[in-house]
Structures are given as C-alpha cells and as structure tokens.
Amino acid sequence: MAGTSNPTQIDGQLFEFLLRQGDNVLVLGHRTSEWCGVAPALEEDIALTNTALDLIGQTQLWLGYAGEVEGKGRSANDLAFLRDVYDFRNVLMLEVPNEDFGRTLMRQFLFDAFQVPWLTALCASSNQNVADIAAKSVKEAIYHLDRSTETVIALGDGTEESNARMQSALDYLWPYVGELFGEDDVDKAMHEAGVAPMPATLRGDWETTVNSTLSQACLTLPDSKFAHSGGRTGFRHTEHLGHMLATMQTLQRSYPGAAW
Amino acid sequence: MALASISEAQVWDWLEDVPDPEIPVISVVDLGVVRAVNVMDSNAVEVTVTPTYSGCPAMAVISMDIETALAKQGIKKISLKTQIAPAWTTDWLSEKGRARLESYGIAPPRAAGGPERCPRCKSEAVERVSQFGSTPCKAQWRCAECLEPFDYFKCI
Numbered sequence: 001m002a003g004t005s006n007p008t009q010i011d012g013q014l015f016e017f018l019l020r021q022g023d024n025v026l027v028l029g030h031r032t033s034e035w036c037g038v039a040p041a042l043e044e045d046i047a048l049t050n051t052a053l054d055l056i057g058q059t060q061l062w063l064g065y066a067g068e069v070e071g072k073g074r075s076a077n078d079l080a081f082l083r084d085v086y087d088f089r090n091v092l093m094l095e096v097p098n099e100d101f102g103r104t105l106m107r108q109f110l111f112d113a114f115q116v117p118w119l120t121a122l123c124a125s126s127n128q129n130v131a132d133i134a135a136k137s138v139k140e141a142i143y144h145l146d147r148s149t150e151t152v153i154a155l156g157d158g159t160e161e162s163n164a165r166m167q168s169a170l171d172y173l174w175p176y177v178g179e180l181f182g183e184d185d186v187d188k189a190m191h192e193a194g195v196a197p198m199p200a201t202l203r204g205d206w207e208t209t210v211n212s213t214l215s216q217a218c219l220t221l222p223d224s225k226f227a228h229s230g231g232r233t234g235f236r237h238t239e240h241l242g243h244m245l246a247t248m249q250t251l252q253r254s255y256p257g258a259a260w
Numbered sequence: 261m262a263l264a265s266i267s268e269a270q271v272w273d274w275l276e277d278v279p280d281p282e283i284p285v286i287s288v289v290d291l292g293v294v295r296a297v298n299v300m301d302s303n304a305v306e307v308t309v310t311p312t313y314s315g316c317p318a319m320a321v322i323s324m325d326i327e328t329a330l331a332k333q334g335i336k337k338i339s340l341k342t343q344i345a346p347a348w349t350t351d352w353l354s355e356k357g358r359a360r361l362e363s364y365g366i367a368p369p370r371a372a373g374g375p376e377r378c379p380r381c382k383s384e385a386v387e388r389v390s391q392f393g394s395t396p397c398k399a400q401w402r403c404a405e406c407l408e409p410f411d412y413f414k415c416i
Contacts, residue, residue: 043390057315132345
C-alpha cells in the first residue's frame, strides 16, 4: 500500500483519517454531554456542557469535510447519526462510560494532553482544510487542557476518597491510552502525503505532560504496557458504543431526515 | 424599495446595527465575526462570517439576523459564506466593543488571561470562579471588594 499515489485510494484513506478525527470528538462530545444537568456542581455542569459543545462544533468541521472528501453527498449529520458501531473510528477510551466525575475528567485530561500537540502539528498539514480545522480546534483544546489538568491535580491531591477515585480512574483508562499512538496504513499514507505526523512521534510530548501532571496529582503511573485497540480501525469496539449510539441516534433512526 | 447603488461601507454600517444575540450591547461587527462584505450589484450582497467558537449555537441566529437586517434594507439576494480560517480571535473585538462590554458588566478579554478589574466597582482584587461561563466565550469571575460575580470574555 505504501508509496501508491492512486487518487481514489488517497481520498479513501483521507476519508478514514477524517472519520478518526471527527469520531473522536463526536463520541467524547456525546459522553461529556451526558453530564448536562447532573454534574456535581453548577460551575462543573456549565464547564462540562461547554466542553461538549466545543467538541460537537469540531465534529461538524471534521465530519463535514469527511463527507465532502467521500463525495457521496453525506453531510456531517448523516455521518454522525446514520452510521453503525463498526463504521465508527474513534479510539476506545472515548466510548467507555463516564462512571464518575473523576474518570470523566481523567479521560478528558489524557485525551487533551494528546490533542493539543496533535492539533498543533496538524496546523502545518499539507492539506489546507485539515490545517484550518486544526487551527480552529486547537484554541479550544488548549483551554480544555488547562481545565482538565487543574481538575486532575485538585482531585488527585485532594482527599483520601478523591485520590483513590482518581487512581482507580487512571488504572481503568491506562490500557486504552496506547491506541492514541497506533499506526497502520492510513497513518502511513497521511504521513507520506504530509497531511499528519505519525501519532507515535507525539508520545514523548504526551508523556511529559502526563508525568508532570500525575506527579503533582499524587497519582501513580500504572506499570502495564498493554494497549487495547480496534476502535480507530472499526475492527472491534467495546460493547458500550452501541448503547451510546442507541441514545444518540434514536431520533434520526426513528424519524429519518427529521430537522428543526 | 429600489436602490440605485450601494457601497460596501453602507452594508458595514447596516451590519453595525445587528446586535450579538447573546450580548446585545455589541454588534456582530464589533465582535469581529463579519469578515468580509462583497456587493455584487444593488440587489445582491455576500457576507462572510466566521464562528467564534466552533460549536457556538449563536452562529445560526447571527446568520439569520444578518439576512433579516439586509432584507429590511431592500437587498433581494443575500448569501452568507462561513469561513473558519484564519480562526476567530478576541483581538478582532473592536475598541468600541470592548468598552461597551465593560459598561454592560462583562470584563473584556486580556492577553494576561484574566480580567484587569471588576467591571462594576473597578477593583483589581478579582478571582476566578470557573473557566467556563454562560456562553462558550465567557468565564465566571468574582470581585473580592464588592463581592459581585461577573462574566469575563475569554481571550482566545
């Protein structure tokens, strides 16, 4: 596959790449929106729903462009609401249930710490649309990282109970982080075309942010190197994504084409 | 109403009267979301807008308000173009807009990352309550002197 320059194949791989970007923010955006009205404090409720709103806004940009590249007339809405589990290309970490506020914020932090250097790198993409979407999104991602970092430190370095919950959130999520740095033919094709760097090259930056924050948060980095995979290729999602989509897509599934 | 000819400056003037739906004391021009005006002929105008935050729900209302305002002036064909690059920045807020924000009770954005002073009593003893506020573009702060909470327009 590597080195081929068949335009259809490149477009197909660009489409896959764009779905990965869009589905990550869509799935995390939806999970985050589940806190609307039930967060532990009013300020946190507002922060979570604003974060969700940013992520859904970014989704519209990524999936809107994905639809254009695919060239079959599918809109961002079609892609979000009318695809099934195995068509989704998000990493598994983002689809697991929120569990509690601690795990929600730990996941946000682990993702933000990746997303900031990733989107920063994409600002220099050879694909102008990718660069434009990244430049728009990274401003929001930097803000999200500020907040998730502070909250992880406050809760980790908090009470015995909050520290224990954050440690358990970290232990639970850790086996999912490796997928952020996965590499396959799509990554290689994007790298060769100058669209995106290989995700693995960001691991050093990511670890610096994560190690420094977790040590301030009095949390212990898990030892395990095991990494779940299957989300970004669609090969194997967790059982949780189907349940999430059932809620997220119910309106468009029941009343196809409904609009307001 | 038939119009002989209209200038871009005239259209910008009209848009100066279109308030931001969430912060009605500033116009969409003051906010910096109107990026370009292109007069095709006396009946057709194209306006280019850029979103503040990518998911800001006010953008749909802003587009509708711009169309309505121009239609009232007799423009028959109004097309709205959305552009995301260069990405919107609070640097595009006009000086007039910044002053109006403050007198309305919203501290204007500052590169330092926080408000300079309380928009009500002007005390500099201010503290952050939350990084997020009532709209995507604002954060919640509070004054330690007059004890009033207030919105701060985030700097991005």
